[in-house]
Amino acid sequence: xPSYYNIDDVLMEDEPISVVFQVGAxxxxxxxxxxxTNNIEKGAKVDLPFWLAHELYLRQAVSTNVPACFSMKTxxxxxxxxxxxxxxxxxxxxxxxxxxxxxxxxxxxIGAFLRxxxxxxxxxxxxxxxxxxxxxxxxxxxLTKEESQLFEAARSSMAAFKKWxxxxxxxxxxxxxxxxxxxxxxxxxxx
Amino acid sequence: MYGRRASQLLRELASCEAGxxxxxxxxxxxxxxxxxxxxNLQLQSLxxxxxxxxxxxxxxxxxxxxxAVIHHLSLTRNxxxxxxxxxxxxxxxxxxxxxxxxxxxxxIKEKLNYLEEEFFKNxxxxxxxxxxxxxxxxxxxxxxxxxxxxxxxxxxxxxEVFLNDHTxxxxxxxxxxxxxxxxxxxxxQGLMEEFLE
Numbered sequence: 270x271p272s273y274y275n276i277d278d279v280l281m282e283d284e285p286i287s288v289v290f291q292v293g294a295x296x297x298x299x300x301x302x303x304x305x306t307n308n309i310e311k312g313a314k315v316d317l318p319f320w321l322a323h324e325l326y327l328r329q330a331v332s333t334n335v336p337a338c339f340s341m342k343t344x345x346x347x348x349x350x351x352x353x354x355x356x357x358x359x360x361x362x363x364x365x366x367x368x369x370x371x372x373x374x375x376x377x378x379i380g381a382f383l384r385x386x387x388x389x390x391x392x393x394x395x396x397x398x399x400x401x402x403x404x405x406x407x408x409x410x411x412l413t414k415e416e417s418q419l420f421e422a423a424r425s426s427m428a429a430f431k432k433w434x435x436x437x438x439x440x441x442x443x444x445x446x447x448x449x450x451x452x453x454x455x456x457x458x459x460x
Numbered sequence: 461m462y463g464r465r466a467s468q469l470l471r472e473l474a475s476c477e478a479g480x481x482x483x484x485x486x487x488x489x490x491x492x493x494x495x496x497x498x499x500n501l502q503l504q505s506l507x508x509x510x511x512x513x514x515x516x517x518x519x520x521x522x523x524x525x526x527x528a529v530i531h532h533l534s535l536t537r538n539x540x541x542x543x544x545x546x547x548x549x550x551x552x553x554x555x556x557x558x559x560x561x562x563x564x565x566x567x568i569k570e571k572l573n574y575l576e577e578e579f580f581k582n583x584x585x586x587x588x589x590x591x592x593x594x595x596x597x598x599x600x601x602x603x604x605x606x607x608x609x610x611x612x613x614x615x616x617x618x619x620e621v622f623l624n625d626h627t628x629x630x631x632x633x634x635x636x637x638x639x640x641x642x643x644x645x646x647x648x649q650g651l652m653e654e655f656l657e
Contacts, residue, residue, distance in 0.1 A: 274547040276474050279540060283467045294526035295509075296502050300462065308523065318463060324533050330526050442650040443559035445480055445568065 277414060281362035282320040286370070288331040289314050319366065326373050333373045338363060344382055351389035355411045363413045390416065398423035462499075462534040466492045466541030473548055479559075481552050484573040489542070496538050503531040550579060557584050558599055561645055600641045602648075610640040613655040618646065 271278035290313045298307035301315045309315065317325070325331045337343075338359040346354050356363045364383055371379040397408050398420045409417055469488050476482050506528040510520055553576055556564060562584045569577065591598055618630035623642045630636065630646075635655055646652040 273540065274544045276470050276544055276548055279470055279544050280467060280474060283463070292521070292526050293523040294530055295523040296506050296527040297462075297530045300530070308527075320537050321462070321530065321533055325526075325529070328526075328529065330529070441647065442653075443648045445556065445559060446565065446650045 277362070278365070281365045281369075282323075283318050284336070284360060284362060284366050285316040286319050286322040286336055287314065287334045288317050288322050288325070289334070290331050292330050294330070319369065323369070323373065333370070335374050335376055335379075336360070336366065336370060339367060339370070339376075339379055339382065347382070347386045347389070351386055352393035353411075356386075356390075356413045356416070357411055361414045364415055391419075394420050395423055399427050462495075462530070463537040463541065465495060466538045469545045470541055473545060479552060479555065481549065481568065481571055483571040484549070484576065486573070489545075492538055492542060496535055499531045499535045499538070503528050503535070506531070549576065553580050554583055556580065557587055558602075559648060561599070561649065562588065597641070600644045602644070605640050608640055609637055610643050611635065611637050611655045612643050612647070612652045614652050616651045618651055 290309055290311055293311045294309045296307055297309055298304045300317065301309050301313050304310070304313065317331070322331060322333055326333055338356075343354070343359060360366055364387060367379050367383045371377075394412065394416055401408075401424070409420055412420060465488060469485055469492065472482055472485060472488075506524045507517065509524050510517055510522070510528075515522070553572065556568070557580065560568075564572075564577075564580065572580070587598075612635070614630045614632055614634050614636065617632045620627050621630050622628075623638060628636060628638065630652075643652060643654075647654065
């Protein structure tokens with residue numbers, strides 16, 4: 270269970286889910302761009318962020334549809350060549366959303382699909398992260414948030430290993446000061 | 461859309477690298493708080509409507525109820541976003557004390573809200589009083605040392621500095637062989653670098 274303050278978890282819950290209202294709701298016309306009044310009618314089809322769709326689903330106020338990123342088309346593409354599919358474009362929180370959406374839409378195949386997608390992409394991520402020096406823009410642009418964290422972790426541990434081989438870590442400047450431009454003004458001397 | 465602006469705050473925070481900090485977004489924060497007040501007003505008016513129709517507030521499940529639920533959920537969502545924004549920034553600010561030391565450079569100070577500056581000062585004071593109690597500087601030796609002395613190159617004019625029992629003139633481009641613990645704060649501030657042959 271991610272923490273209340275976890276940024277990625279908060280942003281994941283912002284992903285849009287298409288829902289159909291099973292009840293009417295007053296005073297929230299802003300949610301439905303097609304609505305002419307300030308109300309939402311029963312049967313209206315609206316895109317809601319996950320945090321809202323989830324809670325309304327629990328109150329049986331809406332029924333949810335499977336998001337586009339878990340559609341048949343994406344599944345076919347993943348089956349053809351998993352590591353070539355641009356998952357970030359489809360949904361940067363692909364796995365997390367899939368995990369949370371599965372109980373809501375009653376589609377039992379999502380779990381197996383997520384596992385298939387992850388395991389078949391994992392090998393490529395690992396080998397690319399160890400072999401590329403610096404970043405691999407073309408490849409890492411296709412990764413979801415979780416995958417790029419994995420990629421980064423593998424890359425930096427390989428870099429740390431190589432550094433260790435040539436004599437260990439050194440004292441370094443704090444990374445937050447890294448982008449400081451050189452100033453020509455006389456600096457006050459530090460006592 | 462509800463909650464959109466609040467998540468923009470977090471998106472901004474997520475887009476910068478780990479350990480870095482963005483400027484405190486006063487405007488956006490204000491707007492989110494205004495949005496919260498608006499939700500609260502709408503929520504109150506919908507509840508009043510239910511009460512005016514003399515329906516039981518606990519069991520009524522009409523259009524007004526669901527409208528009120530959506531406003532309530534939007535409020536808690538906005539709250540979570542704001543809390544996460546403040547909390548995650550506070551964590552970075554805490555880490556600055558260990559990375560840079562008790563004085564923040566101007567370009568970082570500018571990015572902080574005045575309450576955050578206050579927080580940094582208080583955190584720094586707490587760390588210092590703990591260290592003086594222990595009689596140990598915990599911010600040095602972040603990298604395990606191999607030798608108590610280190611060869612350094614000075615990158616910026618630092619001037620006369622009193623180290624241990626004698627003064628050293630740290631002029632730009634000069635090389636020194638000094639105690640590792642003395643050099644460490646200068647290196648982390650970017651004023652010196654370790655000199656390797």
